[in-house]
Amino acid sequence: MNLADPTKIHLAKDLVHTRPLVSCRFDARGRFVFAGSEDCTVQRWDLATGARVALTAHESWVHALASSPDGETILTGGCDGRLIWWPATAAAPTPIRTIEAHRGWVNAIAVNKEGTLVATCGNDRMVRLWSMADGSLIQELPGHPKVVYQVAFEAGGRYLVSADINGLIIQWDVLVRKEARRLDAAKLSKYDAGQGVDYGGVRDMAFSADGSLLACSGLIEASNPLGAVSNPAMVLIDWKAGKELRLQRPKEDIKGVAWGVRSHPDGFFVAVSGGTTGGVLLFFKPDQINEFFKFAMPNTGRGLDLHPDGVRLATAHHDGHVRIWAMKAKPTA
Amino acid sequence: MRDQHRAAWLLCVIAALFAGRSAAADTPLHERIDRAIEAGRDGRLAAPATDGEFVRRVHLDLTGMIPTATEARAFLDDPSPYKREKLIDRLLDSPEFARRMQVVFDVMLMERRPATHVPATEWEGFLLDAFSENRPLDQVAREILSADGADPAHRGPARFALDREGDPNLMTRDVGRLFLGRDMQCAQCHDHVLYDDYKQAHYYGLFAFFNRSYLVQDAKGIATLGEKAEGDVTFKSVFKKKITNTTGPRVLYAEPVAEPAVAKGQEYWVAPAEKVRAVPRYSRRAQLAKSVVSAKVPEFNRNLANRLWAIMMGRGIVHPLDLHTAENPPSHPELLEMLARELAAMGFDGRKFLRELALTRTYARSSEPPPGLSPEDGSPARFAVAVLKPLSPEQFSWSVMQATGIVAATRAAVERTLFTVDPKLTQLMQLDDKRRRFGRRLVESAVYDGLKGNSGPFIAQFGRAAGQSQDAQDASVHQALFLSNGQPVLSWLDGLAGRLATIADASAMVDELYLSVLTRRPMPDEREEAIKYLAAKPSAKAQAVHELAWALLTSTEFRFNH
Amino acid sequence: MRCDYSCRSDDHVLSRRGFLGGLAGLGLASGFGSFVNPSAAAAMAKGQKQMLVIWLAGGSSQLETWDPKPKTETGGPFRAIDTSVPGIQICELLPQTARHMHRMALVRGVNTHENDHGKGQYLMHTGRAQAPGAEFPHLGSLAARFLAKGTEPLPGYIHITPGGGGVGGKEAAYLGPKYGALYLGNGAPPANTARAGSTTPASDASRHDLRRHMNDxxxxxxxxxxxxxxxxxxxxxxxxxxxxxxxDVTREPAREQERYGSHDFGRHCLLARRLLESDATFVQVTHSNYDTHNENFAFHLEQLGEFDQGFSTLLDDLAQRGRLDSTLVVVMSEFGRTPTINYLYGRDHWGTAWSIALAGCGIKGGTVVGKTNAKGTEVVDRQVGAGHLFHTYLKAVGLDPKDDYEVDGRSVQIADPTASPITELLA
Structure with a gap:
């Protein structure tokens, strides 16, 4: 019996802010959804009531969001380089702790399943490990030659992966705090010599529920980076072998970037694409190149999260909406 | 305002008109030209050019490249007192003359604009045909000015307008410059502040022929000029913003074009639509050719005569060529009037007109001023000394190819393929004059098509930018680097040096080298120096010949038509 | 005469007639670029001035460079930082450049009314709007003609580009190709500057002797x-x-190359320094590309990271080696980018309210001229166009932008007659 049926997906809730959104995240208990906005706030909606509260402490946009496993703490990482701890459920949250985590943007945050370690990565090419409890720096992990876009803990919790704009993935052994191996998702990246720019890279990562696969989302066919010409794609990595299993891409020509990817307990992956084609949700089974289902949304997608219930998805949009989707039949009225 | 200037000029013109009439009857034109140039010079003139200078000059001007060593030798050794006239007639009759005119008029009229809407070959074919059959130049002008590209079989002449995107301002400027000798660009916004006779009304009078026209591309992307039935031209001076003027089509001082009234709803044969060439019942643009090329527009004749003069003499009687104005009077006003009149009188026969110029003493003067000539007397505008003309990029590349034997080798190969392979064809080609002429054209075309690509780097190095006047040239370090170290020239020189090095007698070899490159025999001291140079490098004869040949090829003497 | 705004009437005409007379007397052929303007000649005699233009191709964002609007609707995610001049802040992407603000001037009120790449390039290179039938010379061509002595071994207008090399020509318009740009494609030396393999130095020398002899x-x-x-x-x-x-920048010590950065732009800045030190009159370095309709911020982060390192190091060296006082430095683009951030995190073409930066010769350091409103959507103080900037550049290097010069017997004013210099910027 599957939890979800993506083919029945429908809009369950439409949450609206006045300014464009860049990221979204459920807390681990699934009571709230948080979204970073271009107005430098993080917006929090109560999923039950729809009540909205702004978290205002960042000096810049917040792309990086993470929840503690108990859902009590929300971490936000801003383009101001700050990492902030917030009480997730407070009526009017104010920062518990603020640290200067990176020079430049904090691009992603990951928390281990015990809720003891926080990993961050940023434009300063650095990966850092922090203590969840007191915010102290545990380890600095240099190694990426370019901007680091994403971090994720592997299911067992021993390893951390970080991925950069060139599609280089470094697997770190958290126990000994050292590089363990390198993985390759360079297919998602290209240097455009004509425009003189690096483009692409790993925009998001998700381990499959059983920990055997690592999905890396991003783009391919970037024939004109500055003009937003590319197709969303995923590099699926066989975790044990440390090798690419396959490149997954939409059947039809969708122009955009797969900004986010989540793994579903039912064994599929869902990715959100945003770009000139608009916002599209793409559902992939690990053994197939193309999606088994796709769903066009009313606005370009910028962020994606999966609710702990395994049924709901949140997407963040340029039009200021967080859309909550339910992957099940619409209840009859 | 300089009324006295204009008055003086007008007087000269009137005097010339009367003088011209009495003298015209029996004195040949070339003689009358010489008299006009020599009047008042009291012998302060350069000596006649040597045979070597003359044969090189006239080949360059009439065929676009220097002669071969063989041609040069034959001319130099010809004892006939009429050999110059014979040479002129032979060259004017050659297919190379039509080719030279094709290139001159292409560069003059298109100014190296890229061929976007009409392939260059169609335009060049149009020009080549026109000059091959010696079509009257007024007719050629009318064909160019009336072409809109609508007739698929005759799109060549439409390149003038289409590769200017039919832009009304650009057309106004360039028809003014190239057909009327007046760059009125600066009169676009107000009466010209320097040239009192460049009126804003002149600019917009010409503009009114074009303002309703536009470039349209059909579904296949083929461009033509369409035209709307409406659109009036009004203009204001930026200095007198309160006064708005209106004008219909009008060429300079000529009467405005009388425009018919067209009944409402009857404006179009083909109404404007997307990707459709609109055709109005009354077309303003269709009035252009007959309005510009008209007996009522003396500026047209003057401009054409002046431009033909400049091809031969190296500068215009009015110079710059597109600055006919009272403020920049002709150096010889009466002569210009006479030339304009005679050109029309001979039915705009370009070949005949150029022949007269080539026959003048003025054309055949040395470029070396006589000792003691004052700078004033030696000024180019006097035409008392031949003007040094830098070779055009095309003349330069073809002359380098001629000097190094590339042209001759290609011609030999072409003739071999055309005639040796099929002896019947050879016989057929010799049957009569017409066929012989056809055979010569065939060979010339094959040689030209085979080698014209070699001109590309020369045009890139020596030409001016697209859309700029190509009348003047500039020297740059990149040209020198190209000629010093660039591959095409060095490998051609290797070929030449290799061939010359097989001539055992050093003196004969130096003769051949000088005739090949400089179209003359060496002076005794030059011969001696060259022989000495070669003797000093006995183990590397070809290399030494290469060095000598390079020095001749890069010398000022070669760079200029002198 | 009638006209009083551009052509400065009678003396203009008189000088023209004088010119025509003089031309005939001198026996000069027209079009060979012999300039006879007395005041330009005087300016040239004053001592060599040089120019360096950094061209941020595609249109760099004023908001991510010289006119940040942090924490506003249009400001984007980057913050503003302090500079060496109290009160002047620039975008945090330029920390090294910020150290040089006392040497630099910012023009924050540029409105060029032009959102097209080609037309914007033309406008910023010539100081005049493109119009059919009229071509005007680039700044580099004018420098080559009026600043260069003409005896320098290096061509007057050198343009280092990431793309292909070769000889331009169109840049010079009617000045003639001699004053056109020499493009050093990816910094490679110009074509035909190496002796052909078949030519030994001795043979080269002796063929040149022969040539000189012939010419004499x-x-x-x-x-x-x-x-x-x-x-x-x-x-x-x-x-x-x-x-x-x-x-050849590899002739520089490794340490020097490192300072400029291990990217093309850094190498090209180092090459620019070598050229300027060899008395090149005008060097332009193009950094490509800033046409960030998509992911403006990520791309500016990458591009400006290179720019900041290469440019600031070059300014350091020019200043330390005493060349900055005689070298005008301009950082410009064809236009800026829209304050509005589009749905692709991009910014689009925007000529309405943007900025350029200047430094060095003739420029008052630590100056900001012009101001945009809070969201950067409009110029609210001291609006200037490309013509004003052009006048300012010329004035800064000691040329009179109102001077006329003669081309093919015609008289043209060097800079757009309807504009004037931004005097507040001039030292």
């Missing part, structure tokens, strides 16, 4: 400006070949 004979009584210009080019070619190593 021919020019005996036929020496003109044109023959002189032609023969001079060979001497320039020889000098250029001799100094070919100036184009």
């Amino acid at each position: 004979r021919f020019a005996n009584r036929r020496r003109t400006a044109e023959t002189e210009a032609y023969t001079t080019t060979y001497e320039q070619a020889l000098q250029l070949m001799e100094r070919r190593e100036v184009f």
Whole structure:
């Protein structure tokens, strides 16, 4: 019996802010959804009531969001380089702790399943490990030659992966705090010599529920980076072998970037694409190149999260909406 | 305002008109030209050019490249007192003359604009045909000015307008410059502040022929000029913003074009639509050719005569060529009037007109001023000394190819393929004059098509930018680097040096080298120096010949038509 | 005369007539670029001025460079940082450049009314709007003509580009190709500057001797400006070949190369320094590309990271080596980018309210002229166009932008007659 049926997906809730959104995240208990906005706030909606509260402490946009496993703490990482701890459920949250985590943007945050370690990565090419409890720096992990876009803990919790704009993935052994191996998702990246720019890279990562696969989302066919010409794609990595299993891409020509990817307990992956084609949700089974289902949304997608219930998805949009989707039949009225 | 200037000029013109009439009857034109140039010079003139200078000059001007060593030798050794006239007639009759005119008029009229809407070959074919059959130049002008590209079989002449995107301002400027000798660009916004006779009304009078026209591309992307039935031209001076003027089509001082009234709803044969060439019942643009090329527009004749003069003499009687104005009077006003009149009188026969110029003493003067000539007397505008003309990029590349034997080798190969392979064809080609002429054209075309690509780097190095006047040239370090170290020239020189090095007698070899490159025999001291140079490098004869040949090829003497 | 705004009437006409007379008297052929303007000649005699233009191709964002609007609707995610001049802040992407603000001037009120790449490039390079039938010379061509002495071994207008190299020509318009740009494609030395393999130095020297000998004979009584210009080019070619190593940045110590950065733009800045130190009159370095319709912020982060390192190091060196006082530095683009951030995190073309930066020769350091509103959507103080900037550049290097010069017998004012210099910027 599957939890979800993506083919029945429908809009369950439409949450609206006045300014464009860049990221979204459920807390681990699934009571709230948080979204970073271009107005430098993080917006929090109560999923039950729809009540909205702004978290205002960042000096810049917040792309990086993470929840503690108990859902009590929300971490936000801003383009101001700050990492902030917030009480997730407070009526009017104010920062518990603020640290200067990176020079430049904090691009992603990951928390281990015990809720003891926080990993961050940023434009300063650095990966850092922090203590969840007191915010102290545990380890600095240099190694990426370019901007680091994403971090994720592997299911067992021993390893951390970080991925950069060139599609280089470094697997770190958290126990000994050292590089363990390198993985390759360079297919998602290209240097455009004509425009003189690096483009692409790993925009998001998700381990499959059983920990055997690592999905890396991003783009391919970037024939004109500055003009937003590319197709969303995923590099699926066989975790044990440390090798690419396959490149997954939409059947039809969708122009955009797969900004986010989540793994579903039912064994599929869902990715959100945003770009000139608009916002599209793409559902992939690990053994197939193309999606088994796709769903066009009313606005370009910028962020994606999966609710702990395994049924709901949140997407963040340029039009200021967080859309909550339910992957099940619409209840009859 | 300089009324006295204009008055003086007008007087000269009137005097010339009367003088011209009495003298015209029996004195040949070339003689009358010489008299006009020599009047008042009291012998302060350069000596006649040597045979070597003359044969090189006239080949360059009439065929676009220097002669071969063989041609040069034959001319130099010809004892006939009429050999110059014979040479002129032979060259004017050659297919190379039509080719030279094709290139001159292409560069003059298109100014190296890229061929976007009409392939260059169609335009060049149009020009080549026109000059091959010696079509009257007024007719050629009318064909160019009336072409809109609508007739698929005759799109060549439409390149003038289409590769200017039919832009009304650009057309106004360039028809003014190239057909009327007046760059009125600066009169676009107000009466010209320097040239009192460049009126804003002149600019917009010409503009009114074009303002309703536009470039349209059909579904296949083929461009033509369409035209709307409406659109009036009004203009204001930026200095007198309160006064708005209106004008219909009008060429300079000529009467405005009388425009018919067209009944409402009857404006179009083909109404404007997307990707459709609109055709109005009354077309303003269709009035252009007959309005510009008209007996009522003396500026047209003057401009054409002046431009033909400049091809031969190296500068215009009015110079710059597109600055006919009272403020920049002709150096010889009466002569210009006479030339304009005679050109029309001979039915705009370009070949005949150029022949007269080539026959003048003025054309055949040395470029070396006589000792003691004052700078004033030696000024180019006097035409008392031949003007040094830098070779055009095309003349330069073809002359380098001629000097190094590339042209001759290609011609030999072409003739071999055309005639040796099929002896019947050879016989057929010799049957009569017409066929012989056809055979010569065939060979010339094959040689030209085979080698014209070699001109590309020369045009890139020596030409001016697209859309700029190509009348003047500039020297740059990149040209020198190209000629010093660039591959095409060095490998051609290797070929030449290799061939010359097989001539055992050093003196004969130096003769051949000088005739090949400089179209003359060496002076005794030059011969001696060259022989000495070669003797000093006995183990590397070809290399030494290469060095000598390079020095001749890069010398000022070669760079200029002198 | 009637006109009083551009052509400065009677003396203009008189000088023109004088010119025509003089031309005839001198026996100069027209079009060979012989300039006879007395005040320009005087300016040239004053001591060599040089120019460096950094061209941020595609249109860099004023908001991510010189006119940040942090924490506003249009400001984007980057913050503003302090500079060496109290009160002046620039975008945090330029920390090294910020150290130089006391040497620099910012023009924050540029409105060029132009959102097209080609037309914007033309406008910013010539100081005039593009119009059919009229072509005007680039700044580099004017510098080559009016700042250069004409005897320098290096061509007057050198443009280092990431793309292909070669000789331009169109840039010079009617000044003639001699003043056109020489493009050093990806910093490679110009074509034909190396002796062909078949030519030994001895053979080269002896063929040139032969050539000179030939010329002496021919020019005996036929020496003109044109023959002189032609023969001079060979001497320039020889000098250029001799100094070919100036184009080779790998001759710099590794430490120097490191300072400029291990990217093309850094290498090109180092090359620019070598060229300026070899008395090149005008060097332009193009950094490509800033046309960030998509992911403006990520791309500016990458591009400006390179720019900040290369540019600030170059300014450091020019200043320390005493060249900045005689070298005008301009950082510009064809236009800026929209304050509105589009749905692709991009910014689009925007000529309405943007900025350029200046430094060095003739420029008052630590100056900001012009102001945009809070969201950067409009110029609210001291609006200037490309014409004003052009006048300012010329004035800064000691040329009178209102001077006329003669081309093919015609008189043209150097800079757009309807504009004037931004005097507040001038030292």
